[in-house]
């Protein structure tokens with residue numbers, strides 16, 4: 001089954017010959033995507049209707065969809081097959097709701113809890129339409145959204161002071177044990193004021209410093225490790241390597257702390273992984289025992305998670321204390337919008353030097369939010385981009401040609417080079433279209449709402465925006481399963497939620513959009529540029545990579561590759577090799 005997760009990928013051979021997009025950019029700020037609208041003609045089928053203009057007006061299709069809806073009085077979509085028990089419960093629960101209910105069988109739900117969430121959600125989208133109710137118990141359900149216009153509506157109304165309809169809901173519940181007061185899960189005024197304080201720390205001068213001093217050098221450390229394996233003729237698990245790399249990067253960028261995860265295994269690193277795993281497990285627990293506080297110390301998994309969080313918090317508090325001492329010792333910390341301390345350009349340093357009124361617990365939890373949000377996400381984006389490039393030799397050849405031309409004899413790209421690595425940037429974008437991290441975004445309605453097109457959303461309803469479905473929908477993208485970085489024209493802007501009208505939302509959108517999007521793109525492109533410049537990568541044949549989901553889409557069994565140093569990269573050698 002896990003293998004099947006990758007089976008719906010278009011085979012590399014077909015991708016090589018897949019027709020290229022020809023639609024040009026008519027609007028300089030718009031990225032060409034398939035100009036179609038999803039029209040619900042039948043609850044089990046959707047058909048494509050070509051739109052005549054750049055911008056798609058979804059309102060017409062919603063109206064048509066509403067007219068054609070085949071909803072019975074119980075609120076469930078008409079089903080030709082015998083519905084499962086969950087659907088029955090959904091019918092009872094659905095009452096007057098007009099949202100079609102997914103024909104969810106127990107097996108499907110098992111799939112979902114096992115981590116293959118996106119596949120089940122996709123199937124129900126095909127059967128039921130772009131907005132449906134997924135019953136998950138007698139009194140619980142998700143309203144699943146796979147439509148860009150409805151996603152835009154919900155994301156823009158999330159923690160929006162002028163239109164406060166949705167909040168983070170379940171996400172906040174399952175990760176509170178780790179994030180605490182952190183702004184990634186907080187809501188309302190607490191979130192707003194902390195996001196305002198953190199945002200400026202990611203200014204352009206900081207990102208430039210990160211490229212030169214963190215992204216490039218950390219990727220060169222990875223190259224050292226790859227070189228050793230290459231000389232020994234060994235295969236390495238690149239997913240594990242990228243996870244180590246991105247932990248090293250985020251540690252330095254946030255705290256000026258070197259986890260050195262590429263070379264060592266410390267209890268702290270293990271603690272970060274354990275805590276992350278626990279958030280994933282909590283989101284899919286059938287019986288959420290973690291909700292019962294007095295039980296936690298009695299359950300080994302919970303105890304381990306809580307011990308891990310305690311270790312992470314202690315370490316972060318120590319780093320904050322040290323940094324505070326340094327800032328206090330400075331005669332006059334010159335602080336401005338683009339403040340950077342030469343010796344310590346970290347975000348922690350910026351936040352302390354800004355002397356914002358903030359409790360140390362809040363500061364600690366904000367940093368932890370960024371550590372967690374910025375680690376596995378970027379690691380997974382790197383993993384799947386390299387996988388896709390290795391599976392598509394013609395795309396890899398184009399990427400390598402660009403890197404060699406732009407970066408030339410240097411070991412790592414500069415900020416200026418980064419802006420010229422346009423094809424490689426689009427490879428990362430396209431990989432995040434096919435493998436979005438996270439594949440779903442969760443929200444909860446804090447007041448009753450109506451989606452564009454008329455579906456009602458009751459107060460307290462959990463909403464799941466399936467980014468995966470939107471990114472894979474044939475109604476939204478031409479040839480959606482193919483890896484085609486070219487679909488985002490080289491001359492135009494890189495795709496964002498804005499210039500694709502929420503068809504492309506790997507960093508979400510609206511007020512809760514990722515704060516680290518630029519950081520992540522630079523980190524991913526620079527890291528890939530460094531390694532593809534030095535090595536040819538080949539997938540170990542016949543491996544069962546598998547695909548599963550949690551906070552990100554990751555492999556089930558790792559991504560094993562062999563590296564061979566490129567002729568053109570024979571000199572200069574990676575730093576550590578020279579030192580040997």
Ligand code: HEM
Pocket residue numbers: 183184185195369370371373374375377378381432436437438441442505506507508509511512513514515516517519520521
């Ligand atoms: C490829 C890498 C990344 C991806 C795909 C990604 C994706 C996302 C997404 C989808 C959200 C919004 C979730 C929602 O709407 O519920 C988000 C939020 C966030 N991300 Fe990222 N992210 C990445 C890298 C980073 C990095 C490197 C950092 C830090 C430097 C970061 C920090 C955050 C924070 C703090 C939030 C919460 C923002 C808020 O709630 O106000 N992310 N990310």
